[in-house]
Amino acid sequence: GESVGLHLPTLSVQEGDNSIINCAYSNSASDYFIWYKQESGKGPQFIIDIRSNMDKRQGQRVTVLLNKTVKHLSLQIAATQPGDSAVYFCASPPGRRALTFGSGTRLQVQP
Amino acid sequence: DTAVSQTPKYLVTQMGNDKSIKCEQNLGHDTMYWYKQDSKKFLKIMFSYNNKELIINETVPNRFSPKSPDKAHLNLHINSLELGDSAVYFCASSQGIxxxxxxxxxxxxLTVL
Known part of the structure; x- marks a missing residue:
């Protein structure tokens, strides 16, 4: 069935290092992807998105890479900070409807 | 200036009770959603309304009934609560459908005892 999933449930990095969070999707027709960050006790918060006509998009300290050939996207966070500790989700709206979320990756930043 | 607000933040109740969760957005969006997040952090869509009309109704027990009095509000009413209903419920909104x-x-x- 259709799914948007993540490779690693938990990622632990040192403060100042770069973080890479991966996501795989199964629907070749997916043309829009969004990364969300969810801090403890809060709702998911939009970070960055990318459309299928792009393979890279940069924001402030974050970069999303999309590889349509292998149906994979990644979120790169530069100079990871303690405030980046959260659960990160990739999501996609299948058939242009509500979002389908992956199971999330917990990012832990060690001081 | 909260964009999307929900009440209550915590809800503890007994099995079999009926409860409601309210949601309001002040973003001027046309579409609102309810998601359920289980203990493993998995987020799943339940309902979606566009301009007060139901557009998505996933496989959810009919004990759950959403109501949208206007496009800025989408409430969720749950009848005969069960233990398995315990979860975190998120409301969301977007500009389009x-x-x-x-x-x-x-x-x-929501915690059902």
């Missing part, structure tokens, strides 16, 4: 960027509320943690 295409599942584009959604803005989430803070969540309501």
């Amino acid at each position: 295409s599942g584009d960027t959604q803005y989430f509320g803070p969540g309501t943690r």
Whole structure:
């Protein structure tokens, strides 16, 4: 069935290092992807998105890479900070409807 | 100036009771959603309304009934609560109906005893 999933449930990095969070999707027709960050006790918060006509998009300290050939996207966070500790989700709206979320990756930043 | 707000933030109740969760957005969006997040952090769509009309109704027990009095509000009423209903419920809104960027509320943690 259709799914948007993540490779690693938990990622632990040192403060100042770069973080890479991966996501795989199964629907070749997916043309829009969004990364969300969810801090403890809060709702998911939009970070960055990318459309299928792009393979890279940069924001402030974050970069999303999309590889349509292998149906994979990644979120790169530069100079990871303690405030980046959260659960990160990739999501996609299948058939242009509500979002389908992956199971999330917990990012832990060690001081 | 909260964009998407939900009340209550915590809800503890006995099995068999009926409860409601309210959601309001002041973003001027046309579409609102309810998601359920289980203990493993998995987020799943339940309902979606566009301009007060139901457009998505996933496989959810009919004990759950959403109501949208206007496009800025989407409430969730749950009848005959069961233990398995315990979860965090998130309301969200977006400008269009295409599942584009959604803005989430803070969540309501429902605990059924």
